[in-house]
Amino acid sequence: MRLLRLFPDxxxxxxxxxxKYSFMxxxxxxxxxxxxxxTLGFNTGIDFQGGTLIEIQTKSGPADLQHIREQxxxxxxxxxxxQEFGAPDDVLIxxxxxxxxxxxxxxxxxxxxxxxxxxxxxxxxxxxGPRVSGELAQNGILGIISALAMIxxxxxxxxxxxxxxxxxxxxxxxxxxxIGLFAVAQLEFNLSSxxxxxxxxxxxxxxxxxxYDRIREMRRKYKRMNLLVMLDLSINQTLTRTTNTALxxxxxxxxxxxxxxxxxxxxxxxxxxxxxxxxxxxxxIAAPILIFLDPQLAGDKSAKRADEAEDAExxxxxxx
Amino acid sequence: MLYFSRWKVTAILLTILxxxxxxxxxxxxxxxxxxxxxxxxxxRQIVLGLDLQGxxxxxxxxxxxxxxxxxxxxxxxxxxxVMRQDPRVGYTGLGTQDDTVQLRIRDTQSYDEAAKxxxxxxxxxxxxxxxxxxxxxxxxxxxxxxxMRLTFNQAGLQQRLAKVIEQSIEVIRRRVDQxxxxxxxxxxxxxxxxxxxxxGEKNPERLxxxxxxxAQMTFHLVDLNVSPSEAAKGNVPPGEVLLPSKExxxxxxxxxxxxxxxxxxxTDAQAGFNSQTNxxxxxxxxxxxxxxxxxxVTSENVGRLFAIVLDNQIISAPRxxxxxxxxxxxxxxxxxxxxxxxxxxxxxAGALPAKLSVAEERTVGPxxxxxxxxxxKMAAMIGTVFVVxxxxxxxxxxxxxxxxxxxxxxxxxxxxMTILQATLTLPGIAGVVLTMGMAVDSNVLIYERIREEQxxxxxxxxxxxxxxxxxxxxxxxxxxxxxxxxxxxFEMGSGPVKGFAVTHVIGxxxxxxxxxxxxxxxxxxxxxxxxxxxxxx
Numbered sequence: 001m002r003l004l005r006l007f008p009d010x011x012x013x014x015x016x017x018x019x020k021y022s023f024m025x026x027x028x029x030x031x032x033x034x035x036x037x038x039t040l041g042f043n044t045g046i047d048f049q050g051g052t053l054i055e056i057q058t059k060s061g062p063a064d065l066q067h068i069r070e071q072x073x074x075x076x077x078x079x080x081x082x083q084e085f086g087a088p089d090d091v092l093i094x095x096x097x098x099x100x101x102x103x104x105x106x107x108x109x110x111x112x113x114x115x116x117x118x119x120x121x122x123x124x125x126x127x128x129g130p131r132v133s134g135e136l137a138q139n140g141i142l143g144i145i146s147a148l149a150m151i152x153x154x155x156x157x158x159x160x161x162x163x164x165x166x167x168x169x170x171x172x173x174x175x176x177x178x179i180g181l182f183a184v185a186q187l188e189f190n191l192s193s194x195x196x197x198x199x200x201x202x203x204x205x206x207x208x209x210x211x212y213d214r215i216r217e218m219r220r221k222y223k224r225m226n227l228l229v230m231l232d233l234s235i236n237q238t239l240t241r242t243t244n245t246a247l248x249x250x251x252x253x254x255x256x257x258x259x260x261x262x263x264x265x266x267x268x269x270x271x272x273x274x275x276x277x278x279x280x281x282x283x284x285i286a287a288p289i290l291i292f293l294d295p296q297l298a299g300d301k302s303a304k305r306a307d308e309a310e311d312a313e314x315x316x317x318x319x320x
Numbered sequence: 321m322l323y324f325s326r327w328k329v330t331a332i333l334l335t336i337l338x339x340x341x342x343x344x345x346x347x348x349x350x351x352x353x354x355x356x357x358x359x360x361x362x363x364r365q366i367v368l369g370l371d372l373q374g375x376x377x378x379x380x381x382x383x384x385x386x387x388x389x390x391x392x393x394x395x396x397x398x399x400x401x402v403m404r405q406d407p408r409v410g411y412t413g414l415g416t417q418d419d420t421v422q423l424r425i426r427d428t429q430s431y432d433e434a435a436k437x438x439x440x441x442x443x444x445x446x447x448x449x450x451x452x453x454x455x456x457x458x459x460x461x462x463x464x465x466x467x468m469r470l471t472f473n474q475a476g477l478q479q480r481l482a483k484v485i486e487q488s489i490e491v492i493r494r495r496v497d498q499x500x501x502x503x504x505x506x507x508x509x510x511x512x513x514x515x516x517x518x519x520g521e522k523n524p525e526r527l528x529x530x531x532x533x534x535a536q537m538t539f540h541l542v543d544l545n546v547s548p549s550e551a552a553k554g555n556v557p558p559g560e561v562l563l564p565s566k567e568x569x570x571x572x573x574x575x576x577x578x579x580x581x582x583x584x585x586x587t588d589a590q591a592g593f594n595s596q597t598n599x600x601x602x603x604x605x606x607x608x609x610x611x612x613x614x615x616x617v618t619s620e621n622v623g624r625l626f627a628i629v630l631d632n633q634i635i636s637a638p639r640x641x642x643x644x645x646x647x648x649x650x651x652x653x654x655x656x657x658x659x660x661x662x663x664x665x666x667x668x669a670g671a672l673p674a675k676l677s678v679a680e681e682r683t684v685g686p687x688x689x690x691x692x693x694x695x696x697k698m699a700a701m702i703g704t705v706f707v708v709x710x711x712x713x714x715x716x717x718x719x720x721x722x723x724x725x726x727x728x729x730x731x732x733x734x735x736x737m738t739i740l741q742a743t744l745t746l747p748g749i750a751g752v753v754l755t756m757g758m759a760v761d762s763n764v765l766i767y768e769r770i771r772e773e774q775x776x777x778x779x780x781x782x783x784x785x786x787x788x789x790x791x792x793x794x795x796x797x798x799x800x801x802x803x804x805x806x807x808x809x810f811e812m813g814s815g816p817v818k819g820f821a822v823t824h825v826i827g828x829x830x831x832x833x834x835x836x837x838x839x840x841x842x843x844x845x846x847x848x849x850x851x852x853x854x855x856x857x
Contacts, residue, residue, distance in 0.1 A: 253754065
């Protein structure tokens with residue numbers, strides 16, 4: 001049986017040559033993400049904003065969203081969002097945080113139930129008070145920052161600080177892009193979004209560490225090889241692994257996205273995006289950025305100008 | 321790397337066997353486990369989260385301000401009492417402001433006597449056996465002009481509040497236990513919150529109602545000389561208050577502020593029926609001291625009304641027809657069977673020491689839960705099938721090894737979930753599916769490495785040996801970084817999100833285990849049997 005290979009053996013893709021473009025691409029994209037974040041903002045869910053979320057299912061045929069909206073607006077609860085949720089008879093209602101304390105929030109569900117009575121099935125209700133929502137947001141941000149910090153320490157401990165910084169920059173890049181996705185696509189940003197960002201952080205680092213691991217091994221083996229060549233070689237050697245792992249993960253996530261139900265759709269959507277970005281960043285950001293951080297080249301201008309092709313041949317000769 | 325000692329092989333196979341055994345009860349109904357599954361075998365099933373089996377998640381905020389206000393009010397009363405003792409100490413301006421009760425002593429000569437009496441009210445709290453020093457709840461601040469201030473002592477207050485939370489949890493537990501049916505988990509969350517999770521709860525409204533009431537029951541004498549309408553205008557005599565009725569159309573009454581008795585004097589309460597009217601009632605029994613008090617008061621006030629008050633609302637106001645000396649009585653207040661039952665539960669369990677408010681509430685209906693389980697199963701199955709196909713087409717025979725390891729991995733994850741009684745949620749299922757995607761990563765790392773080594777001209781056995789060895793370090797480094805992120809998520813997350821972190825963390829650990837033991841074992845057995853001249857990678 002012929003086995004499936006996505007790339008031929010011994011690829012010599014000159015990733016380092018593309019670094020100018022990839023840095024520029026990522027830089028512009030990151031700036032755009034920030035812009036999107038500041039102009040469009042997040043579609044913050046009730047977890048971080050407080051408020052009420054009610055999912056109902058009509059008992060007789062497709063729901064009349066317009067009618068439901070009118071009924072709810074009659075309650076005078078402020079801004080009310082009504083949208084179809086996965087199926088025509090499934091409706092998601094979101095109501096903004098009410099003035100007043102916790103009790104005012106809790107009263108909302110009863111008011112809504114008063115409107116629909118027994119004509120619908122209440123699939124879920126979620127009410128988050130103002131105090132809790134603030135804390136949830138704070139904890140989320142704290143979680144992401146402490147994850148990055150701890151991983152930085154671990155990578156520093158296992159590798160060198162240059163790698164640690166590189167890994168964190170690449171991971172931050174993924175976080176920024178994912179945040180951009182939330183802003184541009186206006187996906188609901190809630191507690192599970194924090195979970196998805198943390199998972200992306202974990203995945204992206206996993207990927208980066210595998211590439212770094214190879215670079216470290218090469219550096220020990222070929223002490224005098226030019227850094228650019230070595231980086232290229234390391235990425236090429238781990239390329240099949242990087243893509244195969246990304247593919248199996250994407251397959252699993254795609255199954256979740258399609259069949260896993262509406263409740264976790266934005267969770268899986270952002271993770272799908274994150275895995276792609278994370279894979280891209282380990283190849284095009286994490287490895288090339290070592291050029292700026294690695295001491296081998298920091299003070300040695302001549303090495304930078306060294307003929308890459310020649311060094312590559314050297315490496316090939318040494319290998320053989 | 322390819323040699324396995326006999327005991328190692330046994331250990332690996334035994335782990336898998338035990339895991340399989342642990343899993344079996346998950347496929348049985350609870351009746352089958354009870355009747356036909358041997359009791360000496362593990363009989364636990366995986367705990368399904370609220371989002372999968374339906375139920376309610378309630379986060380309560382203990383109102384510490386309410387507690388403080390109550391304490392300060394009681395302190396004010398105590399101050400009045402000690403100053404009234406013989407010889408009387410004159411004072412003015414007794415009042416509460418923020419965390420302080422203050423008063424001004426009139427007479428310079430009484431300063432020391434007043435301070436001495438106030439010192440008895442500071443309420444020393446026990447620091448525990450080993451603590452040695454004691455902390456008082458209040459501290460006294462005495463000024464030259466006779467102004468005396470009693471303020472909460474921060475350390476003492478914290479200790480009291482901790483106690484309040486503890487007591488609240490106790491009370492909630494007693495209340496909920498008496499409802500039967502589901503078994504909610506009740507735990508402290510942070511400094512001043514209580515989390516109640518009731519999976520499978522069919523009637524969340526009733527649960528909320530039972531938990532949320534303070535249920536402070538008091539008996540007051542009614543003052544019929546002041547009409548409620550007059551009192552509503554603000555003409556309430558000192559020492560009396562106007563209380564509304566619980567019924568929407570019920571009559572309010574002016575009552576004496578000091579209660580005759582409180583719920584603490586009750587020893588038992590039961591729902592029942594009035595033998596004449598057949599109306600639901602709650603009958604109660606008083607403690608010995610409570611009965612004595614009640615007998616005294618009722619004999620002194622025959623003919624008057626007394627109000628039975630729950631959380632500052634009048635349930636009923638019967639007339640005292642004769643002295644009540646037997647230490648029991650009944651409350652009738654337009655109850656239904658259910659409300660009578662609930663009141664009896666509340667009275668038996670006792671009052672909450674402070675008000676509770678719901679800070680966060682999530683309810684999932686059983687319909688959505690069932691749909692989520694279906695969706696999760698579907699996604700997991702389809703995800704597995706495609707990953708399996710991909711691995712076989714990429715790595716052939718070794719792909720099959722990886723797939724067997726993947727199945728073992730799944731068995732281990734769910735077995736550990738069962739043993740730890742960790743909660744499986746929908747994001748948790750997502751965590752499992754994601755783990756499957758990432759689990760093959762270890763195999764991919766190993767196989768790619770073996771392939772590389774073979775292409776560099778090493779013999780199959782050496783290539784496999786070195787492949788496993790070299791890949792091992794990478795696998796550890798890569799997985800530990802992922803583990804850090806997942807562990808933080810576990811630490812900070814709650815509910816469904818925590819469910820995701822749980823399966824993700826367990827998945828990473830089992831993945832490392834299967835990759836470096838089980839897959840290696842499979843490959844080793846294959847190498848020994850097949851003696852390959854070339855590895856098909």
